[in-house]
Amino acid sequence: xxxxxxxxxxxxxxxxxxxxxxxxxxxxxxxxxxxxxxxxxxxxxxxxxxxxxxxxxxxxxxxxxxxxxxxxxxxxxxxxxxxxxxxxxxxxxxxxxxxxxxxxxxxxxxxxxxxxxxxxxxxxxxxxxxxxxxxxxxxxxxxxxxxxxxxxxxxxxxxxxxxxxxxxxxxxxxxxxxxxxxxxxxxxxxxxxxxxxxxxxxxxxxxxxxxxxxxxxxxxxxxxxxxxxxxxxxxxxxxxxxxxxxxxxxxxxxxxxxxxxxxxxxxxxxxxxxxxxxxxxxxxxxxxxxxxxxxxxxxxxxxxxxxxxxxxxxxxxxxxxxxxxxxxxxxxxxxxxxxxxxxxxxxxxxxxxxxxxxxxxxxxxx
Numbered sequence: 001x002x003x004x005x006x007x008x009x010x011x012x013x014x015x016x017x018x019x020x021x022x023x024x025x026x027x028x029x030x031x032x033x034x035x036x037x038x039x040x041x042x043x044x045x046x047x048x049x050x051x052x053x054x055x056x057x058x059x060x061x062x063x064x065x066x067x068x069x070x071x072x073x074x075x076x077x078x079x080x081x082x083x084x085x086x087x088x089x090x091x092x093x094x095x096x097x098x099x100x101x102x103x104x105x106x107x108x109x110x111x112x113x114x115x116x117x118x119x120x121x122x123x124x125x126x127x128x129x130x131x132x133x134x135x136x137x138x139x140x141x142x143x144x145x146x147x148x149x150x151x152x153x154x155x156x157x158x159x160x161x162x163x164x165x166x167x168x169x170x171x172x173x174x175x176x177x178x179x180x181x182x183x184x185x186x187x188x189x190x191x192x193x194x195x196x197x198x199x200x201x202x203x204x205x206x207x208x209x210x211x212x213x214x215x216x217x218x219x220x221x222x223x224x225x226x227x228x229x230x231x232x233x234x235x236x237x238x239x240x241x242x243x244x245x246x247x248x249x250x251x252x253x254x255x256x257x258x259x260x261x262x263x264x265x266x267x268x269x270x271x272x273x274x275x276x277x278x279x280x281x282x283x284x285x286x287x288x289x290x291x292x293x294x295x296x297x298x299x300x301x302x303x304x305x306x307x308x309x310x311x312x313x314x315x316x317x318x319x320x321x322x323x324x325x326x327x328x329x330x331x332x333x334x335x336x337x338x339x340x341x342x343x344x345x346x347x348x349x350x351x352x353x354x355x356x357x358x359x360x361x362x363x364x365x366x
Contacts, residue, residue, distance in 0.1 A: 006135035007034035007051060011043040011069065012058035012085065017110060021056060021085070024123035031131055040069025047077055053135045056127070057104070059086045059095045070099050081105045081134040081331070083127070097219045100188035101227075105331050106130050109213045125276075130185060133304040133332045176297035176321065176362050177204055178241070178257070178264075180288045182281030182311075184211040184303025186331025188220060190351055191301070195228040195246070197355030202230065204297075204362060206246040207255060207266075207288075209281045211303065214251035221248040239266045249279035256287040264291060275307035281335070285311025294319030297361055299354060300345075301325045303335035309342060316344045323347045323357055 008031060010021050018036045025031050034052055037043040041064040043055065055073060059066040070082055084107040086096040096107050108126045179202075183190060187210045198206070210220060218234040224246060225232035232246040233239075235255050239247070241264040249255035250268060258267040267287070274280035281300075285308055288296045298315050300308055302325055312322055324336040324345040329352070339345050347357055 005030050005032045006053045006131060007032055008131060008135075009034055009043060009046065009050075009052045009055045010036045011038075011040065011055060011061070011066075012036075013038050013061045014058075017058070017085070020120060021123060021127070024120045024127060025131070027124075028128055028132075031128070031135070040064030040066065040072070043069060044072055044076065047073070047080075052077075052080060054131050055080060055082045056085055056108075056131075057082050059084055059092050059099070065095075067095055067099055067102075070102060070104055074103055083108065083130060083134070085110055093215050093219050097188060097216055097223055101192040101223055103189050105134050106185045107212070107216070129304060133185060133334065174294045174319070177295035178288055178292045179204055179206045179297045179299065179358065179362070180284050181206065181208045181299045181301060182285065182303070182308040182335060183209070183301035184277075184305065184307065184332075184335060186302035187211070188223075189331075190325070191220075191224060192227055193351055194301070194355055195224050195230070198228060198230065198358060199363075200229045201244055202359075202362065203243050205241040205243055205264075206230075207235070207241075207249075207257070207284055208246065209249040209255060209279045209284050209308075211277050211279070211307070212251045217248050217251040221246075224248065235266045235268060237266065237268045241265060249284065252278060254279050254283040256283045257291045258287065259291060274310075275305055277305075277307050281308030282311040286314045289314035289318040289320060292318075292320070296320030297358065298322045299325075299358070300336045300339050301351070301354075302330035302332055304332040305334050306338040308335055309338040312339045312344045313342070321346050321361060323349060323354055325354065326350050 010018050012018050022033045025033055035046050035050055037046050039061045057066050073082055082104045084096050084099050084104045086092040086107055087110050221232045221234045230246055234250050235247040247266055253268045254271055256267040258265050274282045296315050315322055322345050324339045326348050327333040329350040340348055
């Protein structure tokens with residue numbers, strides 16, 4: 001437990017939502033609701049005289065909306081992470097995805113249940129882990145930067161057996177035939193930086209799992225297409241995988257790779273969540289290892305938790321290549337850290353260098 005609790009500011013024009021969020025956090029000893037505000041203007045005024053570690057920000061508000069407030073918070077309080085709270089409307093989803101691409105660290109959907117108790121339970125499950133992850137990082141940033149060994153020199157312990165490492169090194173130089181990407185907290189902004197650096201005519205299919213609720217991932221796909229110029233779609237069942245195309249896992253469903261008459265295709269299913277996530281990175285990574293083997297190139301970007309670690313083991317065993325984002329450039333170094341600490345990462349790189357490594361793997365090596 002932190003020596004000092006994580007101080008949260010809740011910003012929403014609905015007193016009901018402010019109350020539900022406050023109730024959902026009050027049982028956590030290491031989180032306190034330091035204040036509430038009914039719009040972005042009042043939030044900024046409150047922050048000017050009160051310390052805060054995390055802001056939970058409504059998307060649609062009068063006086064000053066969430067997107068404007070986010071940009072002002074980033075300008076005036078750049079080290080304070082912001083979590084967006086969105087209603088499940090098309091306008092709310094569009095604004096939320098834009099906010100995430102601008103740097104909001106995550107989003108939660110406002111509860112739609114009739115029961116206040118159920119609403120509190122849903123909010124608690126989604127919010128608490130995110131607040132703890134981003135709030136703890138903010139509190140310890142100085143100490144982490146001073147004490148962390150540079151990512152490229154991280155020892156791969158505990159590591160696979162030497163035989164596994166040897167087998168992997170033999171297959172390391174095989175030309176990749178698919179790129180799979182997993183990410184969560186901080187992912188939309190990371191993707192907004194990464195994807196425009198990948199050429200439009202990049203010669204292999206790209207499949208992405210970003211933890212997001214239904215209704216958001218189609219908009220994320222359209223943002224990625226606009227940013228990158230590469231055809232990007234929310235994946236649908238049994239679509240043939242095409243080079244020069246990007247597929248985003250639909251919110252609420254797992255995305256996998258399968259085969260149909262010898263053609264690699266997308267598979268979508270409603271199997272149980274893994275690591276509390278659906279879509280989960282695991283099914284995508286596992287299926288990539290199964291169908292592409294050592295021709296798999298995987299990238300694990302910023303995200304909390306350990307989703308994707310089992311699938312990463314499968315890719316490593318198949319001789320595929322795994323790139324992990326480093327700690328300093330991650331919003332939360334959870335998912336990539338799990339890969340690094342298991343000894344599965346071939347490269348551990350800052351976000352700014354990952355695109356160049358992808359291009360090197362796919363365009364230079366024969």
